[in-house]
Amino acid sequence: MRSLAVGLVLGAAGPVLGLSPLDTFYPPNLNDTSxxxxxxIGTYGGIYKAPTNGPTGGNPYGTYDYCSMPHPRSQEYKMPGPIANGSVKADLVYLEYLQRHQRRSPYNLLPGGEVSLFLTNQAYExxxxxxxxxxxxxxNSGIQPMPMYAQTYQDPTNPFLPVVNGTCQYPQITIGGVQDGYxxxxxxxxxxxxxxxxxxxKPNDRVWFRSSESALTQGSAGAVLRGVWPDYEGALPLHQMVSSVDTVNEGYSCSAISSTLSALQSTAEWKEHLSVTSDLRSKLGSMLGATSSSWQNTFDHFCDNFQARLCNGYELPCSVSNSSACVTMEMAEEAFRAGDWEWNYYWRANPYVTKYIQVVEGLFIGEIVAHLQAVLDGSSTLDYSHTFVHDGDIGPILGALGINVLRWPAMASNVAFEVWKTHGKGSAGYYARVLYSGQPVQSIHGTLDWIHLSDLIAILKVYVPADIKSLCG
Known part of the structure; x- marks a missing residue:
């Protein structure tokens, strides 16, 4: 039975679907363009609005919150079922934690400029x-640098003006993102x-931190790890691969990524979703000057722009030439539903999904498998690994886990691979639990609350390519 009503939250009243927080992660009809x-259904219980300052958090806890996804918290954390009911005794021996960066300014600024209903040129500060x-x-060198930080400004002698006023780079972690991270x-x-x-x-040699080459993930790491160790005075290494061969954030060159994407975007299902949204894309395109293929072929750019505004205390945009023509909440909700559909199609529903996950994220999944295998073999040198990545990394990992359906992995969305070692009567064994944003993953393999570690490794190995160079062509 659904025990808690969750409204559709966008800062305006909406219908109540009677959803529990967990329900908001798993819309049953997400595979259909309906x-x-x-x-x-509005946002299917999802939250898409936050003030400029944080930290924020969905209310009630556990609700899908695009601005700041839920994460494990002591107030709500529950032990795995067999431990909670006393049938086994076990200790947590390893944590592989992955997360998207915290909330930020947008990647995609509107081609005609950034205008809102209340400000003629709404500045991002x-x-x-x-x-x-x-x-x-x-x-050892004795040379300590002067701490320097970037300060964005506009000079009156520069004849070129940015498409939006303000003091942000795009994208950039915002103050709310820093506070959320802490x-x-x-x-x-x-x-x-x-x-x-x-x-x-305090940090020791059994912890490991990694990020992509992006300032977004690096900035998030600094905020999050300061929250983990607020009194630690030293510096920490945040590992990154050379960007041209990075196994996250599509760092390495692989022609099969674009060809597989083209194939899945040529299917009847993809074309149907474009047909269903043709009116909305046309309205948004003409209103905002966003008529190029990059804005019209997917909902990535529209969603990114609207999400960044709403999640940092700003309003939805208006037309530069007609201040009375503005994006409505209803338009934004439809765009967000289309974005959810696209992400579910990319990583769960398209006919090429296994290959697509392999070419995009297979090498990184292989790294996770290697870490888990080392624990199983008793050779692990780590207790806690924390990697800061992007939505384009979280999505395929959840797809590889077989999550029932996948909404867009939102700001600070996170996956926790917990490994437990049982003890007591009988031989010891290793078991795993996988949490997505604080709750066990609901997957085609069942709820990933307590499975043999070897079984979890087997689930993931399907997506680790045997020869990535041949697969990439």
Whole structure:
């Protein structure tokens, strides 16, 4: 029985679907384009609005919240079923934690400029965030750099004007994103440090941190890890691969990525979703000057622009030439439903999904498998690994896990691979649990609350390519 009513939250009243927080992650009709066209479901319980300052969090806890997805918190954290009911005794021995960066300014600025109903040229302000930029020698050299941070400005002598006023780069972590990240880290330590005793009181050689080459993921790492260790005074290595061969964020060159994407975007299902949304895309395109193929072929750009506005305390945009022509909440809701449909199609529903996951994320999934296998073999040198990545990394990993349906992996969406070692009567064994945004993943393999670690490895191995170079052509 659904126990808790969740309204459709966009800052305006909407119909109540009677959804529990967990329901908001798993729309049952997301595989059908009727999900996009059915205006009565609004955002299917999802939250898409936040103030400029954070930290934010969905209310009630556990609700799909695009601005700041839920994560493990001590107040709601539940032990795996067999441990909770006393049938087994076990200790947490390894945590592989992946997360998307925190909320930010948009990647995609409107071609005609950024205008809202209330401000003729709505500025994104980032003076309250300091993106630090400096390099120093290691501690043995005695040379310590001057801490420097980027400060965006406009000079009156420059004849070229940006498409939006303000002091942000695009994209850039916003103040709310920094505050969300700090709270995220504090909550993680309360669960995996204080409660379960895995994360150490200060960093040691059994912790490992990694990010993509993006300033977004690096900035998020600084905020989150400060929340984990608020009193630590040293520096920490945040590992990155050379960007041209990075196994996250589509770093390496692989022609099969674009060819597989073209194939799935040529299917009847993809074309049907374009047909269903043709009126909306036409209205948004003419209103906002966004008529190029990059804006019209998918909902990525429209959703990104609207999400960034709403999640940082701004309003939806209006036409530059007609201030009375503005994007409505109903238009934004339909765009968000279309974005959800597209992400579910990319990583769960298209006929080429196995190959697409392999070429986009297979190498990184292989790294996760190697970490898990090392724990199983008793050779692991790590207790806690934390990787800061992007929605384009979280999506295929959830697809590989067989999540029942997939809404767009939102800001700070996270996947926690927990490995537990049983003890007591009988031989010890390794079991795994996989949490998505704080709750066990609901998947085609069942609820991933307590499975043999070897079975989890087998699920993921399907998506690890045997020869990525041949697969990429």
């Amino acid at each position: 999900y996009i066209s059915n205006a009565s 980032c003076d309250n965030v300091r993106p630090y930029l400096y390099a120093g020698a290691n501690s 709270q995220h880290g504090k909550d993680l330590y309360k669960v995996y440090g204080k409660k379960l005793g895995l994360i150490p009181k």
